Amino acid sequence: MKITSARVIVCCPGRNFVTLKIETDQGLTGLGDATLNGRELAVVSYLNDHVIPCLIGRDAHRIEDTWQYLYRGAYWRRGPVTMCAIAAVDTALWDLKAKAAGLPLYQLLGGASRDRVLAYTHANGRDITHTVEEVHRQRELGYVAIRAQSGVPGLDKVYGVATGPQPYEPADADLPSEHSWSTEKYLRHVPQLFDAVRSAVGPDVHLLHDVHHLLTPIEAAQLAKDLEPFRLFWLEDPTPAENQEGFRLIRQHSTTPLAVGEVFNTVWDCKTLIENQWIDYIRTAIVHAGGITHLRRIADLAALYQVRTGCHGATDMSPITLGTSLHFDLWVPNCGIQEHMRHTEETDAVFPHAYRFEDGYMHPGETPGHGVEIDEALAARYPYRRAYLPVNRLQHDGTLWHW
Numbered sequence: 001m002k003i004t005s006a007r008v009i010v011c012c013p014g015r016n017f018v019t020l021k022i023e024t025d026q027g028l029t030g031l032g033d034a035t036l037n038g039r040e041l042a043v044v045s046y047l048n049d050h051v052i053p054c055l056i057g058r059d060a061h062r063i064e065d066t067w068q069y070l071y072r073g074a075y076w077r078r079g080p081v082t083m084c085a086i087a088a089v090d091t092a093l094w095d096l097k098a099k100a101a102g103l104p105l106y107q108l109l110g111g112a113s114r115d116r117v118l119a120y121t122h123a124n125g126r127d128i129t130h131t132v133e134e135v136h137r138q139r140e141l142g143y144v145a146i147r148a149q150s151g152v153p154g155l156d157k158v159y160g161v162a163t164g165p166q167p168y169e170p171a172d173a174d175l176p177s178e179h180s181w182s183t184e185k186y187l188r189h190v191p192q193l194f195d196a197v198r199s200a201v202g203p204d205v206h207l208l209h210d211v212h213h214l215l216t217p218i219e220a221a222q223l224a225k226d227l228e229p230f231r232l233f234w235l236e237d238p239t240p241a242e243n244q245e246g247f248r249l250i251r252q253h254s255t256t257p258l259a260v261g262e263v264f265n266t267v268w269d270c271k272t273l274i275e276n277q278w279i280d281y282i283r284t285a286i287v288h289a290g291g292i293t294h295l296r297r298i299a300d301l302a303a304l305y306q307v308r309t310g311c312h313g314a315t316d317m318s319p320i321t322l323g324t325s326l327h328f329d330l331w332v333p334n335c336g337i338q339e340h341m342r343h344t345e346e347t348d349a350v351f352p353h354a355y356r357f358e359d360g361y362m363h364p365g366e367t368p369g370h371g372v373e374i375d376e377a378l379a380a381r382y383p384y385r386r387a388y389l390p391v392n393r394l395q396h397d398g399t400l401w402h403w
Protein backbone atom coordinates (compact mmCIF):
# COMPACT_ATOMS: atom_id res chain seq x y z
CA MET A 1 0.00 0.00 0.00
CA LYS A 2 1.88 3.07 -1.28
CA ILE A 3 1.35 6.62 -0.05
CA THR A 4 0.24 8.70 -3.03
CA SER A 5 -0.56 12.00 -1.34
CA ALA A 6 -0.58 13.75 2.02
CA ARG A 7 -2.30 17.03 2.83
CA VAL A 8 -2.67 19.28 5.86
CA ILE A 9 -6.14 20.61 6.69
CA VAL A 10 -6.41 23.55 9.13
CA CYS A 11 -9.80 24.52 10.50
CA CYS A 12 -11.36 26.38 13.43
CA PRO A 13 -14.82 25.04 14.33
CA GLY A 14 -14.79 26.87 17.68
CA ARG A 15 -11.03 26.30 18.12
CA ASN A 16 -8.10 25.49 15.82
CA PHE A 17 -7.30 21.98 14.63
CA VAL A 18 -4.56 20.73 12.31
CA THR A 19 -5.25 17.43 10.53
CA LEU A 20 -3.03 15.33 8.26
CA LYS A 21 -4.78 13.28 5.57
CA ILE A 22 -2.77 10.52 3.87
CA GLU A 23 -4.03 8.81 0.70
CA THR A 24 -2.84 5.53 -0.77
CA ASP A 25 -2.89 3.68 -4.07
CA GLN A 26 -5.44 1.27 -2.54
CA GLY A 27 -8.00 4.07 -2.25
CA LEU A 28 -7.81 4.11 1.56
CA THR A 29 -7.24 7.33 3.53
CA GLY A 30 -5.78 7.75 7.00
CA LEU A 31 -6.16 10.74 9.35
CA GLY A 32 -3.83 12.06 12.04
CA ASP A 33 -4.14 15.00 14.46
CA ALA A 34 -1.25 17.53 14.48
CA THR A 35 -2.75 20.26 16.70
CA LEU A 36 -0.27 22.08 18.96
CA ASN A 37 -2.34 24.61 20.88
CA GLY A 38 -1.20 28.20 20.24
CA ARG A 39 1.65 27.09 17.93
CA GLU A 40 -0.44 25.35 15.23
CA LEU A 41 1.18 26.85 12.13
CA ALA A 42 4.69 25.78 13.12
CA VAL A 43 3.54 22.14 12.82
CA VAL A 44 1.76 22.89 9.53
CA SER A 45 5.04 24.18 8.10
CA TYR A 46 7.05 21.26 9.55
CA LEU A 47 4.68 18.83 7.85
CA ASN A 48 4.33 20.66 4.53
CA ASP A 49 7.93 21.74 4.12
CA HIS A 50 9.84 18.86 5.67
CA VAL A 51 7.76 15.70 6.21
CA ILE A 52 5.26 15.32 3.37
CA PRO A 53 7.93 15.35 0.61
CA CYS A 54 9.53 12.29 2.31
CA LEU A 55 6.26 10.35 2.57
CA ILE A 56 5.21 10.12 -1.06
CA GLY A 57 5.89 6.63 -2.45
CA ARG A 58 6.60 5.04 0.95
CA ASP A 59 4.88 1.80 1.99
CA ALA A 60 2.06 2.86 4.34
CA HIS A 61 2.31 -0.46 6.21
CA ARG A 62 5.84 0.30 7.46
CA ILE A 63 4.73 2.28 10.51
CA GLU A 64 7.74 1.55 12.73
CA ASP A 65 10.26 2.20 9.97
CA THR A 66 8.56 5.49 9.04
CA TRP A 67 8.56 6.57 12.70
CA GLN A 68 12.30 5.87 13.07
CA TYR A 69 12.99 7.52 9.70
CA LEU A 70 11.25 10.75 10.75
CA TYR A 71 12.66 10.73 14.31
CA ARG A 72 16.26 9.70 13.67
CA GLY A 73 16.45 10.94 10.10
CA ALA A 74 15.80 14.55 11.08
CA TYR A 75 19.00 14.54 13.18
CA TRP A 76 17.24 17.17 15.43
CA ARG A 77 15.35 14.95 17.84
CA ARG A 78 12.38 15.56 20.10
CA GLY A 79 10.54 18.84 20.77
CA PRO A 80 6.78 19.48 20.59
CA VAL A 81 6.67 20.63 16.94
CA THR A 82 8.65 17.64 15.64
CA MET A 83 6.82 15.11 17.80
CA CYS A 84 3.37 16.48 16.85
CA ALA A 85 4.24 16.15 13.17
CA ILE A 86 5.52 12.58 13.69
CA ALA A 87 2.38 11.80 15.73
CA ALA A 88 0.13 12.92 12.88
CA VAL A 89 1.90 10.64 10.40
CA ASP A 90 1.94 7.73 12.87
CA THR A 91 -1.76 8.08 13.74
CA ALA A 92 -2.73 8.28 10.06
CA LEU A 93 -0.67 5.14 9.29
CA TRP A 94 -2.24 3.16 12.16
CA ASP A 95 -5.65 4.32 10.90
CA LEU A 96 -4.76 3.07 7.42
CA LYS A 97 -3.42 -0.29 8.62
CA ALA A 98 -6.55 -0.92 10.69
CA LYS A 99 -8.81 0.10 7.79
CA ALA A 100 -6.85 -2.22 5.46
CA ALA A 101 -7.36 -5.05 7.98
CA GLY A 102 -11.04 -4.15 8.39
CA LEU A 103 -10.55 -3.94 12.18
CA PRO A 104 -10.99 -1.29 14.87
CA LEU A 105 -7.53 -0.05 15.82
CA TYR A 106 -7.54 -1.51 19.34
CA GLN A 107 -7.63 -5.01 17.80
CA LEU A 108 -4.30 -4.40 16.06
CA LEU A 109 -2.73 -3.27 19.33
CA GLY A 110 -3.61 -6.58 21.01
CA GLY A 111 -7.34 -6.38 21.63
CA ALA A 112 -9.38 -5.01 24.51
CA SER A 113 -8.01 -5.32 28.06
CA ARG A 114 -11.28 -3.93 29.47
CA ASP A 115 -14.89 -3.42 28.37
CA ARG A 116 -14.88 0.37 28.62
CA VAL A 117 -12.61 3.25 29.59
CA LEU A 118 -13.06 5.30 32.77
CA ALA A 119 -13.32 9.01 31.85
CA TYR A 120 -13.08 12.18 33.91
CA THR A 121 -14.46 15.58 33.06
CA HIS A 122 -14.17 19.11 34.44
CA ALA A 123 -16.29 21.03 36.94
CA ASN A 124 -15.21 24.68 36.98
CA GLY A 125 -16.86 27.35 39.12
CA ARG A 126 -16.50 31.02 39.99
CA ASP A 127 -16.30 30.09 43.67
CA ILE A 128 -16.69 27.04 45.90
CA THR A 129 -20.52 27.04 45.85
CA HIS A 130 -20.59 27.31 42.06
CA THR A 131 -17.99 24.56 41.68
CA VAL A 132 -20.04 22.22 43.92
CA GLU A 133 -23.07 22.93 41.68
CA GLU A 134 -20.98 22.14 38.61
CA VAL A 135 -19.78 18.88 40.18
CA HIS A 136 -23.42 17.87 40.75
CA ARG A 137 -24.23 18.81 37.14
CA GLN A 138 -21.45 16.55 35.83
CA ARG A 139 -22.63 13.74 38.14
CA GLU A 140 -26.09 14.06 36.56
CA LEU A 141 -24.48 13.69 33.11
CA GLY A 142 -23.10 10.38 34.38
CA TYR A 143 -19.47 11.16 35.26
CA VAL A 144 -17.99 9.23 38.18
CA ALA A 145 -14.62 11.01 38.02
CA ILE A 146 -14.55 14.81 38.11
CA ARG A 147 -11.79 17.42 38.11
CA ALA A 148 -12.73 20.38 40.29
CA GLN A 149 -11.26 23.88 39.77
CA SER A 150 -12.54 27.12 41.23
CA GLY A 151 -11.97 30.85 41.14
CA VAL A 152 -9.78 32.04 44.02
CA PRO A 153 -10.89 35.02 46.14
CA GLY A 154 -8.68 38.01 45.32
CA LEU A 155 -7.64 36.73 41.85
CA ASP A 156 -9.49 38.04 38.75
CA LYS A 157 -8.94 35.05 36.49
CA VAL A 158 -7.68 31.55 37.18
CA TYR A 159 -6.54 29.21 34.43
CA GLY A 160 -9.01 26.40 33.85
CA VAL A 161 -12.02 28.44 35.02
CA ALA A 162 -14.26 30.24 32.49
CA THR A 163 -15.03 33.90 33.17
CA GLY A 164 -18.53 33.78 31.58
CA PRO A 165 -21.25 31.19 30.98
CA GLN A 166 -19.40 29.62 28.00
CA PRO A 167 -17.28 26.49 28.67
CA TYR A 168 -13.64 27.16 29.47
CA GLU A 169 -11.32 27.09 26.47
CA PRO A 170 -7.54 26.96 27.06
CA ALA A 171 -6.51 29.24 24.16
CA ASP A 172 -8.61 32.32 24.74
CA ALA A 173 -7.26 35.37 22.92
CA ASP A 174 -5.66 36.80 19.77
CA LEU A 175 -2.65 37.75 21.89
CA PRO A 176 -1.73 36.05 25.20
CA SER A 177 -3.99 37.32 27.98
CA GLU A 178 -2.40 37.86 31.40
CA HIS A 179 -3.62 36.32 34.63
CA SER A 180 -2.40 37.43 38.02
CA TRP A 181 -1.32 34.79 40.46
CA SER A 182 -0.93 34.48 44.22
CA THR A 183 0.42 31.22 45.56
CA GLU A 184 -0.62 32.15 49.11
CA LYS A 185 -4.26 32.75 48.16
CA TYR A 186 -4.40 29.59 46.07
CA LEU A 187 -2.85 27.38 48.78
CA ARG A 188 -5.37 28.67 51.32
CA HIS A 189 -8.31 28.14 48.97
CA VAL A 190 -7.88 24.68 47.41
CA PRO A 191 -8.18 22.60 50.63
CA GLN A 192 -11.43 24.50 51.41
CA LEU A 193 -12.69 23.68 47.91
CA PHE A 194 -12.06 19.95 48.34
CA ASP A 195 -13.48 19.91 51.85
CA ALA A 196 -16.74 21.25 50.35
CA VAL A 197 -16.72 19.04 47.24
CA ARG A 198 -15.88 15.83 49.12
CA SER A 199 -18.66 16.43 51.68
CA ALA A 200 -21.09 17.17 48.84
CA VAL A 201 -20.40 14.03 46.77
CA GLY A 202 -19.42 11.45 49.39
CA PRO A 203 -16.55 8.94 49.18
CA ASP A 204 -17.38 7.15 45.92
CA VAL A 205 -16.78 9.87 43.33
CA HIS A 206 -13.21 10.18 42.03
CA LEU A 207 -11.99 13.76 42.50
CA LEU A 208 -9.07 15.30 40.64
CA HIS A 209 -7.34 18.68 40.62
CA ASP A 210 -4.94 20.38 38.18
CA VAL A 211 -2.33 22.83 39.49
CA HIS A 212 -1.17 23.72 35.94
CA HIS A 213 2.52 23.80 36.96
CA LEU A 214 2.04 26.89 39.16
CA LEU A 215 3.81 25.82 42.37
CA THR A 216 7.39 25.25 43.45
CA PRO A 217 8.17 21.71 44.68
CA ILE A 218 7.89 22.62 48.39
CA GLU A 219 4.62 24.53 47.83
CA ALA A 220 3.31 21.54 45.89
CA ALA A 221 4.31 19.28 48.77
CA GLN A 222 2.32 21.48 51.18
CA LEU A 223 -0.76 21.31 48.96
CA ALA A 224 -0.50 17.54 48.38
CA LYS A 225 -0.25 17.05 52.16
CA ASP A 226 -3.17 19.38 52.90
CA LEU A 227 -5.35 17.53 50.38
CA GLU A 228 -4.70 14.05 51.83
CA PRO A 229 -7.92 13.93 53.91
CA PHE A 230 -10.00 14.37 50.74
CA ARG A 231 -8.52 11.30 49.00
CA LEU A 232 -7.92 12.69 45.53
CA PHE A 233 -7.69 10.37 42.52
CA TRP A 234 -4.78 12.59 41.50
CA LEU A 235 -3.14 15.97 41.85
CA GLU A 236 -1.94 17.05 38.41
CA ASP A 237 1.10 19.06 37.29
CA PRO A 238 1.86 20.24 40.84
CA THR A 239 5.17 21.75 39.69
CA PRO A 240 6.92 22.17 36.31
CA ALA A 241 8.62 18.89 35.43
CA GLU A 242 11.67 19.94 33.44
CA ASN A 243 13.45 19.30 36.73
CA GLN A 244 12.20 15.77 37.26
CA GLU A 245 13.93 15.68 40.68
CA GLY A 246 11.41 18.23 41.95
CA PHE A 247 8.89 15.42 42.31
CA ARG A 248 11.09 13.56 44.78
CA LEU A 249 10.47 16.36 47.24
CA ILE A 250 6.69 16.21 46.86
CA ARG A 251 6.76 12.42 47.32
CA GLN A 252 8.75 12.71 50.53
CA HIS A 253 5.90 14.64 52.11
CA SER A 254 2.65 13.21 50.80
CA THR A 255 0.73 10.14 49.67
CA THR A 256 -1.64 12.10 47.39
CA PRO A 257 -1.32 10.41 43.95
CA LEU A 258 0.47 12.55 41.35
CA ALA A 259 -0.14 12.91 37.61
CA VAL A 260 2.08 14.67 35.11
CA GLY A 261 3.05 14.67 31.45
CA GLU A 262 0.63 16.57 29.22
CA VAL A 263 3.49 18.76 27.99
CA PHE A 264 5.93 15.86 27.53
CA ASN A 265 6.86 14.70 24.06
CA THR A 266 9.14 11.69 24.51
CA VAL A 267 9.93 8.97 27.01
CA TRP A 268 13.03 10.94 28.01
CA ASP A 269 10.80 13.60 29.64
CA CYS A 270 9.42 11.05 32.11
CA LYS A 271 12.11 8.36 32.41
CA THR A 272 13.46 9.59 35.77
CA LEU A 273 9.97 10.32 37.14
CA ILE A 274 8.79 6.81 36.30
CA GLU A 275 11.90 4.87 37.29
CA ASN A 276 11.93 6.54 40.70
CA GLN A 277 8.19 6.02 41.18
CA TRP A 278 7.70 9.73 41.87
CA ILE A 279 4.43 9.76 39.90
CA ASP A 280 1.35 7.55 39.68
CA TYR A 281 -0.14 8.59 36.32
CA ILE A 282 1.51 9.57 33.05
CA ARG A 283 -0.66 11.98 31.01
CA THR A 284 1.19 12.21 27.73
CA ALA A 285 -1.09 12.41 24.69
CA ILE A 286 -0.82 10.59 21.37
CA VAL A 287 -0.72 13.89 19.46
CA HIS A 288 2.11 15.40 21.52
CA ALA A 289 4.34 12.35 21.92
CA GLY A 290 4.90 10.86 18.51
CA GLY A 291 1.68 8.88 18.13
CA ILE A 292 0.78 5.36 19.22
CA THR A 293 4.20 3.97 18.31
CA HIS A 294 5.94 6.09 20.93
CA LEU A 295 3.16 6.36 23.52
CA ARG A 296 3.09 2.62 23.91
CA ARG A 297 6.83 2.63 24.69
CA ILE A 298 6.14 5.18 27.45
CA ALA A 299 3.23 3.08 28.76
CA ASP A 300 5.36 -0.08 28.77
CA LEU A 301 8.10 1.63 30.79
CA ALA A 302 5.43 2.98 33.15
CA ALA A 303 3.90 -0.49 33.59
CA LEU A 304 7.18 -1.80 35.02
CA TYR A 305 6.72 0.63 37.93
CA GLN A 306 2.92 0.36 38.34
CA VAL A 307 2.44 3.82 36.88
CA ARG A 308 -0.82 4.04 34.94
CA THR A 309 -1.87 6.17 31.97
CA GLY A 310 -4.25 9.13 32.16
CA CYS A 311 -4.18 10.58 28.65
CA HIS A 312 -4.63 14.31 28.17
CA GLY A 313 -8.04 15.00 26.61
CA ALA A 314 -8.67 18.76 26.74
CA THR A 315 -10.51 20.33 23.77
CA ASP A 316 -7.25 21.00 21.94
CA MET A 317 -6.86 17.22 21.46
CA SER A 318 -8.98 16.93 18.31
CA PRO A 319 -11.65 14.22 18.03
CA ILE A 320 -9.00 12.27 16.08
CA THR A 321 -6.71 12.24 19.12
CA LEU A 322 -9.60 11.45 21.47
CA GLY A 323 -10.79 8.56 19.29
CA THR A 324 -7.26 7.17 18.86
CA SER A 325 -6.61 7.59 22.55
CA LEU A 326 -9.69 5.53 23.38
CA HIS A 327 -8.42 2.64 21.21
CA PHE A 328 -5.11 2.93 23.06
CA ASP A 329 -6.86 3.07 26.46
CA LEU A 330 -9.06 0.07 25.71
CA TRP A 331 -5.94 -1.97 24.96
CA VAL A 332 -3.12 -0.64 27.18
CA PRO A 333 -2.83 -2.99 30.19
CA ASN A 334 -1.96 -0.15 32.60
CA CYS A 335 -4.72 2.29 31.64
CA GLY A 336 -5.84 4.48 34.54
CA ILE A 337 -8.30 7.02 33.18
CA GLN A 338 -8.99 9.22 30.12
CA GLU A 339 -9.66 12.96 30.29
CA HIS A 340 -12.86 13.96 28.48
CA MET A 341 -13.65 17.60 27.84
CA ARG A 342 -16.57 17.74 25.44
CA HIS A 343 -15.97 19.39 22.05
CA THR A 344 -18.39 21.97 20.67
CA GLU A 345 -21.21 20.86 18.36
CA GLU A 346 -19.36 22.54 15.46
CA THR A 347 -16.26 20.44 16.15
CA ASP A 348 -18.27 17.23 16.46
CA ALA A 349 -19.94 17.98 13.10
CA VAL A 350 -16.60 18.55 11.35
CA PHE A 351 -15.17 15.32 12.83
CA PRO A 352 -17.86 12.58 12.72
CA HIS A 353 -16.78 9.82 15.10
CA ALA A 354 -17.56 6.33 16.35
CA TYR A 355 -16.57 6.87 20.02
CA ARG A 356 -19.23 7.35 22.67
CA PHE A 357 -19.72 8.29 26.33
CA GLU A 358 -22.11 6.46 28.62
CA ASP A 359 -22.45 6.35 32.43
CA GLY A 360 -19.01 7.76 33.17
CA TYR A 361 -17.14 5.53 30.71
CA MET A 362 -16.11 5.77 27.05
CA HIS A 363 -15.69 3.33 24.16
CA PRO A 364 -13.91 3.90 20.82
CA GLY A 365 -16.55 2.02 18.78
CA GLU A 366 -16.06 -0.82 16.29
CA THR A 367 -15.53 1.11 13.04
CA PRO A 368 -12.38 -0.04 11.19
CA GLY A 369 -9.47 2.35 11.83
CA HIS A 370 -9.61 4.87 14.67
CA GLY A 371 -13.20 5.67 13.78
CA VAL A 372 -12.89 9.45 13.26
CA GLU A 373 -13.36 11.14 9.88
CA ILE A 374 -13.27 14.76 8.68
CA ASP A 375 -15.94 16.59 6.67
CA GLU A 376 -13.62 18.71 4.57
CA ALA A 377 -16.36 20.86 3.01
CA LEU A 378 -17.61 21.79 6.46
CA ALA A 379 -14.06 22.29 7.78
CA ALA A 380 -13.42 24.81 4.97
CA ARG A 381 -16.18 27.00 6.38
CA TYR A 382 -14.13 27.56 9.58
CA PRO A 383 -10.80 29.26 8.71
CA TYR A 384 -7.85 29.41 11.14
CA ARG A 385 -8.01 32.06 13.88
CA ARG A 386 -4.90 32.92 15.85
CA ALA A 387 -5.31 32.06 19.53
CA TYR A 388 -2.94 31.89 22.47
CA LEU A 389 -2.75 30.33 25.91
CA PRO A 390 -2.58 32.90 28.74
CA VAL A 391 0.47 33.80 30.80
CA ASN A 392 0.62 34.30 34.57
CA ARG A 393 2.26 37.10 36.52
CA LEU A 394 2.69 37.27 40.28
CA GLN A 395 0.06 39.60 41.67
CA HIS A 396 2.33 41.48 44.05
CA ASP A 397 5.10 42.51 41.62
CA GLY A 398 4.33 41.35 38.06
CA THR A 399 6.99 38.62 37.83
CA LEU A 400 6.23 36.20 34.99
CA TRP A 401 5.28 32.93 36.72
CA HIS A 402 5.69 29.27 35.75
CA TRP A 403 4.33 28.38 32.34
Ligand code: CS2
Pocket residue numbers: 037170210212262312313314315316339389
Ligand atom coordinates in the same frame (compact mmCIF):
# COMPACT_ATOMS: atom_id res chain seq x y z
C1 CS2 B 1 -5.26 21.21 31.01
C2 CS2 B 1 -5.39 21.77 29.62
O1 CS2 B 1 -6.76 19.50 30.41
C3 CS2 B 1 -5.83 19.81 31.14
O2 CS2 B 1 -5.37 19.09 31.99
O3 CS2 B 1 -4.04 21.32 31.60
O4 CS2 B 1 -6.31 22.80 29.71
C4 CS2 B 1 -4.12 22.30 28.99
O5 CS2 B 1 -3.64 23.39 29.70
C5 CS2 B 1 -4.36 22.65 27.55
O6 CS2 B 1 -4.72 21.49 26.89
C6 CS2 B 1 -3.14 23.28 26.92
O7 CS2 B 1 -3.24 23.30 25.55
Ligand code: MG
Pocket residue numbers: 210212236237262
Ligand atom coordinates in the same frame (compact mmCIF):
# COMPACT_ATOMS: atom_id res chain seq x y z
MG1 MG C 1 -3.58 19.67 32.83
